Amino acid sequence: MTDEPTLADVRDTAREVFGYRDLRPGQREAITALLDGRDVLLVLPTGAGKSAVYQLPGLELPGPTLVVSPLIALQQDQVRSLLELGDDDARAAAVSSAVPASERRAALEAAAAGELEFLFLSPEQLANEEVLDAVRAARPSLVAVDEAHCVSTWGHDFRPEYLRVGERLDTLDPRPPVLALTATASPPVREDVAERLHLRDAAVIVRGFARPGIALEVVRTVEAADKDRAVVERVRAEAEHGVGIVYVGTRRRTTEVADALAEAGLRTAAYHGGLRRAERDEAQRRFTDDEVDVVVATSAFGMGIDKPDVRFVVHADVPGSPDAYYQEVGRAGRDGEPAVAVLFYRPEDLGLQRYFAVGVPDRDDLREVARALGRGGPASGTSSSGGRARLPRRLARLRALVEDARALAGEDARPGAVADVAHELAEARRRVDDSRLQMMRAYAETPQCRRQFLLAYLGEELPEPCGRCDSCWAGTAEERAADDASAPWSTGTTVRHPEFGEGTVMGYEGDDRVTVLFETHGYRTLSLDAVTDQGLLTAS
Incomplete structure (x- = not known):
């Protein structure tokens, strides 16, 4: 193994260790940039091989690879898959709250001693000074940040604990190339991710969102009751072809729709973030093991879901943005077989998303946060690294907003002036968020090819209508x-x-x-x- 592996070395590893024929589109460009020492923001759909982009160079580079991942179960799956390769260079361990303290210490010591090739951490663990010291001692040659859209305060899966990942990585000496991975990111979210992770001269690579195997449909209804009946009828028909997911807008709706589907003779499970951990795990297990026909869920169901044979994804309520919609749609048909995604749409349903939208904070609240940041108080998170990782989501958003405003207004600006700038930033963000919701309306109402519409939103082009959406079938999709x-x-x-x-x-x-x-x-x-x-x- 050389200190400067080449793309040819990585391709050999892909064939010999992983059994790949070759690298996929997006993987090749990302790995080339990483080997050149560049940071990378890689946007690939679920199931397109994002993990291989850090695993393959990680086996070739001289130091360990640090992987920051929000899900303990996903960390454990990745460690297991690497160990099952049976390659001496694929030694891996995870440090999380699910691991006994003795095992955490052993993993960190092994990483520092050069005995690990892959170390998986949660963002919360990276906020721990003892853990960070061990990471510094390990001198990683590559860092991968999985589910990177969670760092964006504009993202639909924002997680406060991600906010300090960038500055933590900046303390590594030498700072290795950073790979930010996500399955969904519109241009505003990409820009926010790159800024908050402190990516340097990042290669932004967006590939593979066409997903031609997924048929796209919109069913428009007038009355709410008519829509719910239509959802039940369509799901019952689609369930004859395999398992699926129904996304709804509220926790209460998960139970209501699941009960209606059960009355129609389907095996169902409800899933939302308010359930106990054991209940969520059981619903996910039943889904994975084909013990249910359909899971009815809020957007909380999805991250870390690894089931390739989902045949349909139905949205009974309109999601808040095309970003969220296309990521959820992308959970269908990952095995390459035909699948269908159906959005049930009433214009009145857009009001629900407006209700849940993050509003513009009060100037007084912003001023208080600015004061606290100025004196190093609790809002700045300087009281403890662990407390900083556990900040309530609303306070974390406020802090991120005020920090952005301080960067524009100047470090010496008075709290009132910082609050005014922060308020202007929040107003601009509200306009952008509202425009994303309006883009969902436009998607539902467009007579043009729906896939062309979504890809344009995500920054990709599809030169011709896809032929796999209801607009194309109806003959209303015109050539671009x-x-x-x-x-x-x-x-x-x-x-x-x-x-x-x-x-x-x-x-x-x-x-x-x-x-x-x-x-x-x-x-x-x-x-x-x-x-x-x-x-x-x-x-x-």
């Missing part, structure tokens, strides 16, 4: 009339609007509308004729 050759601006062009400011062209709907992601106003779908005739968009 505005391609890079004929459109005024190609996808990815930076443009400026007199009211909305600077933004990025995300794509086109038909031949008359352009979607732009503005930095402070979020997604806006504009009339192409209006912006060109009146000169409202200019390339920056």
Whole structure:
């Protein structure tokens, strides 16, 4: 093994140790960047082989690989799979609250002594100074941050304990390349992830979201009762082909819909974050072991779910953003066999997501947090690293917002001035969040190819309609009339609007509308004729 492994070395390991024929799209580019010493933000769908991107170079690089992962069960699965390779270089251990203290100490000592190739930690463990000292002593050659979207305060799975991961990694000397992994991240979330993890000159790689095996449908209803009856009928029909997931908007709805499906003769389980750990584990086990036909769940069900043969994902309620929707949809058909994703839509349901949306905090609250940060009080988390990791989610969001504002206003700015800047940032974030919800409305109501719509939102292009959505089947999906050759601006062009400011062209709907992601106003779908005739968009 050399100190400077090449891509050829990694490919050999992929074939000889993992039995791969070759690296997949996205894996190759990410590994090449890591071997060149660059940080990487890799966005690949669930089941596309994200873990291989750190496992393969991790077996070749001279030092251990540190993996920061939020789920204990997922850590244990990864350790088990590495040990089952039977390769002496694949020695792995996890340090978590589920491991006895003696085993945690032994794992950290082994890492520091160079006896481990992979060390798995939760973000909370990384906040522990003793653990961090052991990581520094181990001198990792690569760091992977799994489920990296959890660091984003704009993400739908925000976890406060992720907020300090970036600064903790900055204390490593030498600082190794950092690989941020996620299965979902729209452009605003990607930017936030890169900033909060302190990624340097990061290669941003987005691949594999087309998922042509998943058929996309939207069923529009008028009355809530009609929608619920339609959900039961459709799920009962889809369950004849295999197991599935129904996502709903509230904890109460999990029980209501599960009971309705049970009355229709299906084996069901309800799942949400308010259940006891044992109840959640049992529901997940029954789902994995095919003891239920369908799990009815909130968005709490998903991270760490490893079941390739899910045949359908039904959304009985509208999710808050296309980010959340496409990640949940991506849990279907991971075995490559046909699957279906159905969204049941009532415009009135958007109000539920507005109710749950993170609002703009009060200026007085922001001022208090700014004061506490200025004097190193509890809001700054300096009282203890462990307490910092356990901050309530709302306080963690406030702190992150105020810290962003201090960076703009200056470290010496008065708390009132910092609070004003933080309030402006929160207003901008609210506009972006609302625009993401409006993009869900647009997805549900578009006559265009639904897959083209989602991929454009995620920053990928699909040149032609997919042929696997209800718009394509109905004949309403038109060929993309505005391609890079004929459109005024190609996808990815930076443009400026007199009211909305600077933004990025995300794509086109038909031949008359352009979607732009503005930095402070979020997604806006504009009339192409209006912006060109009146000169409202200019390339920056």
